[in-house]
Amino acid sequence: MSLLGATRIPGANRSIELDFIRGIAIIAVMGTHFHSFPTGSAVIAAIEYPLKSFGLEGVNLFFTLSGFLVGGLLLKQYAQEGRIDATRFIVRRIFKIWPAYYVLILFHVLAGRHPLDSFLVQNLTHTQNYFGSSIAQTWSLAVEEHFYLFLPLLLIVLARFRTRVDTLLMVLGSVCVAVLIARCIAVHHGLLDETAFYTQYRIDSLLFGVMLAALYWMKPAAYRAIAGRKGLLLTIVAGLVLWLVFGTRNVPLDRSIGYTIQAIGFCAFIVLTVEYSKSIRDTKLYRLVGWIGVYSYGIYLWHSLALAPADMLIRKATALHVPAIPAWAAIMVAQFVIAIVLGYVMTRAVEFPFLKIRNALFPDKRKASSIEDATRVAS
Template sequence: MKLFGGAGPAKAGRAIELDFVRGIAIIMVMGFHFHAVHTGNYLIQIIEYPLKSFGREGVNLFFTLSGFLVGGLLLRQYAETGHVDARRFIIRRIFRIWPAYYVLIAFHVLAGRHPWNSFLVQNLTHLQNYLGTSITQTWSLAVEEHFYLVLPALLLIFSRWRLGAWTIVGILTGICAVVLTARCFAVAGGNLDGAFAYTQYRIDSLLVGVILSAIYWMKPGVYHQLAKRKWLLIFSVLLLCAWLAFATKNLVLDESIGYTIQALGFAALIVLVLEYSGSLRTSWIYRGVAWIGLYSYGIYLWHSLALAPGDMLIRKATALGLAPSLIWVVALAAQFAIAIAIGYVTTRAIEYPFLLMRNALFPEKRSSSVREEVPAAAAGGQLS
């Protein structure tokens, strides 16, 4: 796997393959949230179908990717030294996540777009996935914040007990099974909102990524054997696509076993993209999607600001009597452009300076003893 280097604290040593996966995820999320018009155009309906039908599953892809990447930060350290520096990990996460996040909260306080009681306490305490928030896209960030506390705590226990790779994989698999069982009971009891948003029902999607990361860093030979099975990976991704296309409409089914099926399929997708991107890496489409993925955290935080301009454009274009198909193209393109531009600017203006400060004050400890070819693959996650 080749690494994607470049200037800037978030680019150095990054893997373009993983930015490509991020790009797919954030495009799915934006396509699901952005407003459009009904056109009756069959070709546009085909283009729109995957975004509007299962675009929200981009968050599930983010979860599994974050588990793989953020888990790799700790598991690489565990594989190299038998210990984890949980304090440094949490501090580095704070520098990565909180500055941009709290600027978003401050913006909404100053802008007055939402009543304070609809988001402020909820978001400041990172309990918005339980208490609700009018800044709706931030619910998944709460799940990730909780994951950033749970994972190092688990690995501290594992290091104290000096557990091996397969024992760790077994324990994490057991936790995933418990989470799946609890989620099924929640769905059976009619708590679909909780099954969708509560950390105890969603953390298995992240842990599947951690399991893949454990195999990657601690059992590289097993990982390579898995990666060699290209057709198995392709088959798994095709099954994932079939599930997204046909099963996600059934919320009871999807929110029970569906999230587990998606996590496993997304794990296969991550391996497939990492190992078999080949010459696609040099194509402008691949690199364009990866470039969007590079700014995915900023885009995710701020993309809702593109909705109001999109609505305004739709109203004005409709009043002018433009064809619905043209309005659809222009409105969607404008919303994507606005969201990506805001994500780019905020990443450069907020995230990068704090990453530089973090790297100066709390540089990442690295060793050359384990998996030298991919240290940067674990340099960041979605939201990581």
């Protein structure tokens, strides 16, 4: 199954395969952040393990998928016209990202849940990944904002020299190697938090996705050769799973070479999903995860508001001596429901209306193609 034939969610020009990937990522993020009721049960601990262990890895998956999709938006124009309309690209990204983001910031200003000096300036200037923010989940949005500026500028420079695709891939690969080296040096000096959050140490996770997009748009034969090797893709994804289970336990190792291993594995996972998930994409679970993925940005922004109700339920369950396992299940379900409902409502109320305004004021002028149809609403 190819992106060229990706299934559409009724009523929207989206690829359910890509939304399934988003859904996997946001479920990992939610599961890690949500509060849990202690049960002492080995079965519950086994169920919790994948939910509670891979939140940062879910963000890494978002990064690589964003690089693939957003890079594709630019590289399609680069391939067709030999130029980059950076201004139009940035304006369209602003309409996609900023309205929902600044509504969240305004909410926290008005709600008074956090001191203003703990988040406001940092989030308004998109420097929260460097200076910290009490709205903790927004750090990754700063990395993506910096990426949205860096990539068009890089492609503009390359377009001026009429750079061929092999040279483009070499340049992107060289940047990834430089980031890896810088990250290893930083880890050697004990800068573990910096390597997790600073843009200069994280941008390669997005650039791997851009390189995948370059293959898709500019070297389709090479992409097809890779996509056709299902066994190799499965092997890489299996290696990724092993790394997630065992390698991430060594924090210095994971925050040096681990992010590179994850980016490569996530590229394979993206190709494997969009090319080979036809046999399961009509299952209820697949479509549910894909539906959650449609609202993943809104869920990511607002899911932390589910934590306070969870704490209240934990206190109530403890005071009333509710059996541990039913209490655990009810509290976890409540958090997922609250976060998903909030994400759904805010996406429908803010993000989607602004996308309609964007498309009316700054319509996509590129030639129609399937992958653009699949990403237009989401990108």
